[in-house]
Amino acid sequence: MASESDSGAAFSPRNFLASRTRWHALEIVFWLSTLLPFVLVPDYLQLASQIAIAALFAISLDLILGFAGIVSIGHAAYFGLGAYTAGIVSKYGVSEPVVLLVLAAIVSGTLGYATSFIISRFRHLALIMITLGICLMLYEAANLTSWLTGGADGLQGIKIGPLLGTFKFDLYGKTAYAYALVVLFLCFLVCRRLIHSPFGLTLRGIRENPVRMPAIGAPSDAHIRKIYTIAAVIAGMAGAVLAQTTSTVSLEVLGFQRSADVLVMLILGGAGKLYGGILGSIVYLVARDQFSGINPQYWYFWIGLMMVLVVMYLPNGLLGGLEKLTRRWRAKS
């Protein structure tokens, strides 16, 4: 990665990692600005919470795709499982969102751990198709067990209690956005710590060459299993937050469309950067909201055009393009 070489002062590995973990002023500005929607666009808080959820999901995909190089077009499997877990358990009297969140994380993580044994053994097209296959199987399973999931009609009777027993989920999405934002931020902190650790560097090594890494004492398979499980946990939490803030779960949470969408958001923003997923989901969802406002039927066209242009002219996503611009600007001044 080019950006790793430009921190010149890093001589020892410890200093190098420490320099990477330091918070940049822009990052702090960014996280503070996530609070702005409360004041500036209070009518759009529902959209803002959707963005926060999508960003969380995109970060989870970034962990395996951007850092470990596992291309998945079936990541919605864990998202959907989390959503269904939260939704179904809430029907049986557990209504505290935080408890549901933890439960969803555990269930998705378990599936992630179980499937990671398969994932770590394959690469390339076989891997892509297996990830897709797992997601499709889960979709069919949810479709067929309609006594449990409501099948194609969606899950009925979700009851989500007030957050921590005090904050009710209101119509304007104030609580929803605050809750989604907090979950996003906490998960982001964990991921940020993770990718700047020796483990994170190992993952990048695996992405570049999975065969050589074991030779320097880093078992690729074991590391892939770990990060895949972590990614599944986070995806499950994103799904649970969606189920809680919207009080609906339909088959769509497991659909191919959702897996494709999150992939698009991540690449649009720039994979392997953590912030790429967040930026991508903001751009994607705001664009979708605007385009579908202008012309509800054909917004797909503009999203598609945007993707084609990004791939052809901004190979590292929007964030990569921005970095290039700032570097050029700095070189001039």
Place this chain on the structure above:
Amino acid sequence: MAGILFDGFAYGMLLFLLSVGLSVTLGMMNFINLSHASFGMLGGYVTVTLMQQLGWPFLATLPAAFVISALVGMVMERFMFRRMYRATDLDQTLLTIGVVFMSIAGAAYIWGTVQQPVVMPDYLSGSFLVGGVNIARYRLFLIVVALVITLLMIGGLEWTRFGAQIRAAVDNQRMARGLGLDVDRTFSLTFSLGSGLAGLGGALAIAMVGLDPGFAFAYLIYVLIVVSVGGLASIWGSFVAASLLGICDMAGKYYVPQLGSFLIYLMMVGILMWRPAGLFGKR
């Protein structure tokens, strides 16, 4: 039992016709072309439009579907895909998903979101009985077309000059260039061949599966399954995989309807775990 075998095989041949072009573009040229089913959809719309608006006979629309899809494929290859052959898997995936999105919206804009009516000519509709098995004429027609295309493709790739050029350009680009092959032209023709086949497959498929803008996504998954299970770059592999999937799906839906499509997905994951390169894949 024989009826299920026949119907399943016919359904498999439908999947084969839709995906044989992909084993050319994805399999041989190694370009992750998720927009394949969009070309199929284009072929379908060409057929429907020619039949509805201009009153062409069904059989005459098939070559038109092939040619138009091939031309569109050639233009897109020239201006878009050619620049992406060396890009990463991920960029190719994203680019072609973008094309899928645009094609879905474009189709909705031009033809609307409703299901298109497809009326088959008399000689292709109806069915007859052979030894107690109900043979639908159209399905028989599909099987015949699929067999002809399989033979043409395998024969063409193995024994013609153009086939040899494709194989050379795909196997080792630099060497092929060194020998004086116009690799860009070969790739362009190969890509349009793949797109044309997709268009033809789409035109043939719509009578059985219907046509609306969702086609590009709905059948994308099936063609990917066929090509990956069959093994990249193997026409014969796609043929076997498609028949296997068609028959299993039909049998599954008949004997254990409560499992639905679950069986096919399970089979795909199972086969890929057993042979990651597909049944007949070499890599």
